[in-house]
Amino acid sequence: MPSVRSKKANLTYRSAGVDISANDEMVDKIGHALKRTYDPRVLSRHNAFAGLMQLDFREPLLRRNYKDPVLVSGADGVGSKLLLAMKYQRVEGLGIDLVAMNVNDVLTCGAEPLFFLDYIACHKLEPTWIAAMVESISRGCNLANCALLGGETAELPDLYSKGHFDLAGFCVGVVEKRRIIDGRDVEPGDEVLGLASSGLHSNGYALARKALASLPTQAKVQLGEPLIDAALRPTRIYVKSIQALLRFYRRKRVVKAMAHITGGGLAGNVPRVIPANCDVQLSRKSWPIPPIFRLIQSAGVAQAEMFRVFNMGIGFVVVVRRAFADTVAAFLEKSGERVYRIGTIRRGSGRLIWR
Numbered sequence: 001m002p003s004v005r006s007k008k009a010n011l012t013y014r015s016a017g018v019d020i021s022a023n024d025e026m027v028d029k030i031g032h033a034l035k036r037t038y039d040p041r042v043l044s045r046h047n048a049f050a051g052l053m054q055l056d057f058r059e060p061l062l063r064r065n066y067k068d069p070v071l072v073s074g075a076d077g078v079g080s081k082l083l084l085a086m087k088y089q090r091v092e093g094l095g096i097d098l099v100a101m102n103v104n105d106v107l108t109c110g111a112e113p114l115f116f117l118d119y120i121a122c123h124k125l126e127p128t129w130i131a132a133m134v135e136s137i138s139r140g141c142n143l144a145n146c147a148l149l150g151g152e153t154a155e156l157p158d159l160y161s162k163g164h165f166d167l168a169g170f171c172v173g174v175v176e177k178r179r180i181i182d183g184r185d186v187e188p189g190d191e192v193l194g195l196a197s198s199g200l201h202s203n204g205y206a207l208a209r210k211a212l213a214s215l216p217t218q219a220k221v222q223l224g225e226p227l228i229d230a231a232l233r234p235t236r237i238y239v240k241s242i243q244a245l246l247r248f249y250r251r252k253r254v255v256k257a258m259a260h261i262t263g264g265g266l267a268g269n270v271p272r273v274i275p276a277n278c279d280v281q282l283s284r285k286s287w288p289i290p291p292i293f294r295l296i297q298s299a300g301v302a303q304a305e306m307f308r309v310f311n312m313g314i315g316f317v318v319v320v321r322r323a324f325a326d327t328v329a330a331f332l333e334k335s336g337e338r339v340y341r342i343g344t345i346r347r348g349s350g351r352l353i354w355r
Contacts, residue, residue, distance in 0.1 A: 017155070017158065033137070037138055039147065041114075050150065051115065051117070051149030052149075053114060053149060067176065070111075070174065070175050070176070071174055075169065076098075077101070077169065078202050079203065080206050084232060085232055093233070097202045098118065098137060099146075099171075100144075100201070100202070104235075104260040104315075107258065108260050109173075110175045110246055110255070111174055113144050113172075113173040114146055114147065114173050115148070116147065117148075117169065118134070118167065119154070119167070120152070120166075120167055122154070122156070122160060123160040123163060125155040143240070144239040145239060146171065179250070182257070183273035184275065185256045186257050186273070186275055186278055187275075189345065190319050190321060190322060190345040191343070191345075192282065192318075192341070193317065194287055194342040195236075195316040195337045196236075196338035196340070197290075197315030198233050200231065200311075203262050203310065204309040204310045207309055211300070214300075215295065219298060223295055240335070241332055242258070242318070245332060245335070254320055258317065259272065264308065265310055265312060270282075271350055277347065277348070278345050280351075281345075281353045281355055282343035282352060282354055283342060284354060289313050290313045293306060293313065296310075314340070314342065343355075
């Protein structure tokens with residue numbers, strides 16, 4: 001029987017498509033992006049396998065004092081907005097999108113986002129590009145007052161096509177148990193405030209890309225700005241203004257419910273936060289529809305479908321006691337938001353009714 005002779009040892013991880021050295025270089029490049037999001041609660045350890053945050057809220061500089069803390073978590077991604085960003089090589093705002101889609105969800109319970117983790121999967125790990133992406137995520141975390149506590153980058157050449165990648169994120173926040181906002185106090189007569197979105201945010205891009213691609217160049221020029229700027233504008237992060245509002249009214253039950261307007265639009269998200277014995281009545285004429293949505297609709301999308309898929313210019317909703325509607329709106333405007341009084345709560349069966 002012939003002997004088995006081993007082949008020359010020339011097969012490496014790098015020849016299989018994964019470059020460990022590139023990963024080491026990337027880790028060195030992103031360190032500062034993480035550290036600038038830290039506050040005194042983060043316990044930084046060099047080369048740690050996990051991120052640590054101290055669950056002690058007696059830090060006087062942070063003015064936090066949770067006696068009965070409840071952790072709140074969320075996970076989300078950017079979706080097919082990535083495809084548009086890849087096509088035009090405009091990826092610098094995607095990290096903000098990623099953070100926004102998570103922290104805005106956690107915020108709806110009244111929670112303060114504590115920390116964020118990212119997952120970046122790509123065809124080929126290019127340290128400079130990954131560092132730029134993490135910088136964008138870091139900017140999003142700064143806008144949300146949360147720590148970028150860690151993450152993972154995976155080089156998967158057999159899974160992703162050349163030039164393709166995916167982004168996912170995970171956020172953990174905290175709220176005092178007695179201050180959880182869950183909509184149970186909503187009652188007829190309450191008012192609905194809508195906070196303006198920055199545009200499409202990160203939802204509905206399968207429809208948006210198809211609609212925009214079908215339009216002639218002349219129609220796109222009428223938008224008033226480069227189409228790609230409007231289409232890729234990062235998702236607005238509402239954390240600072242909403243958290244400031246909740247701290248201002250911490251001794252009063254003024255804010256009764258909040259909704260992040262993502263996939264499904266107003267109709268798919270606002271009814272989720274009102275009791276089954278109430279309806280929410282909204283007026284489409286109470287806020288201006290941004291041009292990007294008008295442009296998409298002009299490609300042949302019915303109005304009902306537009307409102308079912310997109311945020312249509314309202315990215316976040318706050319339900320408040322009627323007596324405080326004016327002062328809450330003024331407070332949020334002073335905090336940098338554009339606020340519209342878009343509807344009211346009435347007796348019903350958990351529906352959204354347009355008027």
